[in-house]
Amino acid sequence: MNSTANLVNRLPSDLGGLPAEPIQQIDHVLLPWEKRCHALADVLDFHKIINTEEKRRGVEQLGSEMVGKLTYYERWIVCFANLLFQKGLLTPEELALKMEEVEARHTTTPTA
Amino acid sequence: MTSSKPSVHVVKALGEEPSFKVGDRVRISARYPIGHYRVPTYMRGKCGAVEFVIEPTAVNNEEEAFGRNAGKKGYYYRVGVPLAELWPGYTGPPQDRLIIEIFEGWLERT
Amino acid sequence: MTTDTHHHDHDHDHDHQHGPNPHHQDPKNVDTPPPGYYEIMEIAVRELLIEKKLIGPGEIRRQIEVLDSRTPALGAKVVARAWVDPEFKARLLANGRLACEREFGISFYDDTQLIVLENTDKIHNVVVCTLCSCYPRPVLGLPPDWYKAKPYRARVVKEPRAVLSEFGTEIPAEVEIRVNDSTAMLRYLVLPKRPVGTEDFSEEQLASLVTRDTMIGVVNVSLANKNTP
Numbered sequence: 219m220n221s222t223a224n225l226v227n228r229l230p231s232d233l234g235g236l237p238a239e240p241i242q243q244i245d246h247v248l249l250p251w252e253k254r255c256h257a258l259a260d261v262l263d264f265h266k267i268i269n270t271e272e273k274r275r276g277v278e279q280l281g282s283e284m285v286g287k288l289t290y291y292e293r294w295i296v297c298f299a300n301l302l303f304q305k306g307l308l309t310p311e312e313l314a315l316k317m318e319e320v321e322a323r324h325t326t327t328p329t330a
Numbered sequence: 331m332t333s334s335k336p337s338v339h340v341v342k343a344l345g346e347e348p349s350f351k352v353g354d355r356v357r358i359s360a361r362y363p364i365g366h367y368r369v370p371t372y373m374r375g376k377c378g379a380v381e382f383v384i385e386p387t388a389v390n391n392e393e394e395a396f397g398r399n400a401g402k403k404g405y406y407y408r409v410g411v412p413l414a415e416l417w418p419g420y421t422g423p424p425q426d427r428l429i430i431e432i433f434e435g436w437l438e439r440t
Numbered sequence: 441m442t443t444d445t446h447h448h449d450h451d452h453d454h455d456h457q458h459g460p461n462p463h464h465q466d467p468k469n470v471d472t473p474p475p476g477y478y479e480i481m482e483i484a485v486r487e488l489l490i491e492k493k494l495i496g497p498g499e500i501r502r503q504i505e506v507l508d509s510r511t512p513a514l515g516a517k518v519v520a521r522a523w524v525d526p527e528f529k530a531r532l533l534a535n536g537r538l539a540c541e542r543e544f545g546i547s548f549y550d551d552t553q554l555i556v557l558e559n560t561d562k563i564h565n566v567v568v569c570t571l572c573s574c575y576p577r578p579v580l581g582l583p584p585d586w587y588k589a590k591p592y593r594a595r596v597v598k599e600p601r602a603v604l605s606e607f608g609t610e611i612p613a614e615v616e617i618r619v620n621d622s623t624a625m626l627r628y629l630v631l632p633k634r635p636v637g638t639e640d641f642s643e644e645q646l647a648s649l650v651t652r653d654t655m656i657g658v659v660n661v662s663l664a665n666k667n668t669p
Contacts, residue, residue: 254482254500307494312488313488425616
C-alpha cells in the first residue's frame with residue numbers, strides 16, 4: 219500500500235488512539251471575536267446556510283497543516299469563508315475587498 | 331399502573347423498524363472512506379454490542395456534511411466495545427469499554 | 441468569564457474590542473490593539489452576510505447572549521436536583537433533554553439530544569469527542585481548551601485510567617470505566633456520585649460542589665472543590 223494513503227484516508231481531526239503528550243489543563247476566556255465567531259456558527263446553522271456537519275467537514279478539509287497550526291476559531295472562520303465560496307454565496311474577491319476595508323478602519327493614525 | 335397496548339394491525343414503512351435491538355452483536359464495517367466520515371479509524375472492523383437504539387431516526391450525518399439538510403433518515407445506535415478489544419495490550423480491567431454512536435449504514439450483524 | 445453587558449442602540453454588531461473606550465469605530469483609540477488577521481476575516485464575513493441579508497443584523501449579538509447564559513452552573517443545578525429527588529433523577533436518566541427543558545427551562549438550541557450518564561460505585565463514565573469537540577453546550581456552556589485539544593482526544597479512549605490519573609482521579613479496578621465518544625446528535629452529561637458527608641446539605645450547597653470537570657467525568661465531586669472549574 220502506498221505510504222501516503224494514510225494522509226488521505228485518515229482525517230486530520232481523527233485523533234482517537236494516536237500517541238500524544240500528557241494533558242495540559244489549559245483554558246482561556248474567549249476573545250470577543252472568538253465568541254462572535256462561535257455565535258456566527260450557530261446563526262449559520264439556524265439558517266441552514268452552513269450546518270454543523272458541513273462545518274466539521276470544512277475544518278477537516280483545511281488539511282493537516284492548517285488544522286495543526288491554526289487555533290480553534292481561526293480554523294472555523296477560514297472554513298466558513300471556504301464553504302460560502304463553494305456555495306456561491308460569497309466570492310474570494312468580495313471577501314478580500316471587505317477585509318481591506320475593515321483593516322483600513324482600524325489603522326491608527328500617528329498622534330500629532 | 332400499567333396499561334396494555336390496544337391490539338391493532340399496521341404495516342410499517344420500510345426503515346421504520348430499527349434493524350438492530352439492544353444486545354445484538356454487530357460489526358463496524360472495515361471500509362476507509364476519504365473526504366469525510368463520522369466513524370473514527372480506531373473503530374473500523376471492530377465487533378461490539380448494541381447498547382441503545384437512538385430514537386427517532388435522523389439524517390445520515392455523513393451526507394449532511396455535504397449540504398443535504400434533508401434526506402433519507404436512518405437509525406443510529408450506541409455500540410459498546412471492550413477497550414481490551416480496541417487496543418492490543420490494554421492494561422485496564424476487562425469490563426472497561428467504549429460506547430459510541432454509529433449510523434446504521436456502518437453496522438453489519440455478526 | 442467576560443460578558444458583553446452593555447447595550448447599543450444601533451442595529452448592527454460592533455467589531456471593536458470592548459476596551460476602556462468602547463466608542464463606535466474609533467481608529468484613534470490607541471488603547472485597543474488593532475484586530476489581527478482572523479478577526480478581520482470574521483468581521484468581514486459577518487458584515488458581508490448581513491449586507492447580503494443572509495443573516496439579520498442583531499442575530500450575532502442575540503446568540504452571544506444565549507451563549508453567555510449557558511454555564512456549568514446550569515448543569516450543577518440539574519445534578520443537585522437529581523441527588524435530592526429520586527423521581528426527578530429517574531426522569532432525567534430517561535430523557536435528559538426533556539427533563540432539563542421542562543423542569544429547568546434549559547432550552548436546547550442546537551438540535552441535540554442529552555443523555556445523562558450516572559456514575560455509581562460500580563461504573564465511572566467519562567465523555568470525549570475524538571473527531572471534533574461535541575459537548576453539551578446548552579447545559580454546560582463552552583468546553584475548555586484541553587477538551588478540544590489532541591492529548592485528551594487521542595488518549596482518553598485508549599488509556600482512560602492514565603488520563604484520569606493526570607486529573608488526580610484514581611478509579612479502583614473493580615469499577616468499570618465507560619468512555620463515551622460523541623459522534624452524532626447525542627450529547628452527554630455525567631451525573632457524578634454524591635460525596636459522602638453531604639447528607640445535610642441544601643440543594644444550593646450541593647450545586648456549589650459540582651464543577652464542570654465532574655460533569656465531563658474527569659474528576660469526582662469532592663467536598664474540597666467549590667466553584668473552581
